[in-house]
Each structure stands twice: as C-alpha cells, then as structure tokens.
Amino acid sequence: QKEVEQDPGPLSVPEGAIVSLNCTYSNSAFQYFMWYRQYSRKGPELLMYTYSSGNKEDGRFTAQVDKSSKYISLFIRDSQPSDSATYLCAIQAGGGNKLTFGTGTQLKVEL
C-alpha cells in the first residue's frame, strides 16, 4: 500500500465549476499537509499547507484535513482555465525532512 494515494485523473471541468481533489494516506504520524500546483514542465509551487484537522481557506482555494479518516481535500471555487495544471498533495511527518507526494491529479478547466 502506498503511503499516499491520489487519483491521477485526468479531471476535466467547465469554467466556473467547483473542483474537488482528494488524497488518502496511511501513516497516522503525518502531521503536515500540503497542496502543490505544477504546470507542465515546471517545478511545483506551494498552494496551501495545514497541520490540523479542519478547513483552511485562501481565496478560491480551501484545504480540508480529516485526520480521523486520513483524508485530505483541496477545493477550488469558480475554477478558471489558468487553474489547469497537475495538483499534488504532499504530506510530512512532524519534524521530519521528507515530503511524501501523491501521484498528482491532472486538472483541465475548459472554456
């Protein structure tokens, strides 16, 4: 079993839709949860991070963590074509160096 599972997609939605991206993880020691966006042939850029269960909002993006279910989500409201990218979840154990990434979900927002 992989430490982090993520549906690779691709996911195609119309402009303005609400997008839901999800990951599950297996190790309860993980404490920090991140979402990265990666455009084609570019390095990942951090969108959001959180270290507790619950919701965290930043503009059109909301990160949700449910530690009891080992489930994390990223919601994108009013999706735009510029949101088209691969979204990677990443998880880190407390105090550890290593980021464990999901496989990434490829998102396409169509006009």
Added chain:
Amino acid sequence: GAVVSQHPSRVICKSGTSVKIECRSLDFQATTMFWYRQFPKQSLMLMATSNEGSKATYEQGVEKDKFLINHASLTLSTLTVTSAHPEDSSFYICSARQNRGPPYNEQFFGPGTRLTVL
C-alpha cells in the same frame, strides 16, 4: 516567495557521459536542499537530502555513486549523473529549505531539469 533556480533547464547527452545540474537559492540561504526525480505522469520521488557542508543522505534504492551530490555553500547544490544511461532520462527537480523552525519549513522548488540520454 523565495526563488530557486536550476541550470540547465534541458540537457541531451550521449549514453556513458556525465551530466551536472546546478540548483541555486537566489534570495535566501538554504541549509538543506533536496533532489527529486519525476518520471512522466508520476509523482516526485525524493532521491537525496543534502545539508550544507556534509554528505548527502540518499533514499533507499538510489545509487550514491551514480548520483553525486555536492552542497558546498548555502546557496548552491549540484547533482552529477555519472555514466548516464537512457533509463536515467527523467525530470530532475531540486528544492531548498531555510530551516526557520516549526511548525513547518517550506521547501521552495526549482523549475526542473529535463535530462534525455540517447
């Protein structure tokens, strides 16, 4: 946010040659740098962690004699792929961290280097 650069962005080489990739933190000092490899439609896989002035720590399955990492300064780390073969063709991405302390030390990623070995 902090900026990390990589050079070159793309390299094509012949099988058996060595290739060096540079990773620089442009506006901050990076105590720790990481090297990842990403195959098409796959996630980033950590290859090694390097701390300035000390030997790199390699992940299981990564050959340290093949992937030489040097982190000689707080702003520069290099990855040398020695005797490259076609199976080493991949997207290599570095990241750098400032080590500010808890709760979370953000890693800033470079734009990546695409290596193609013929």
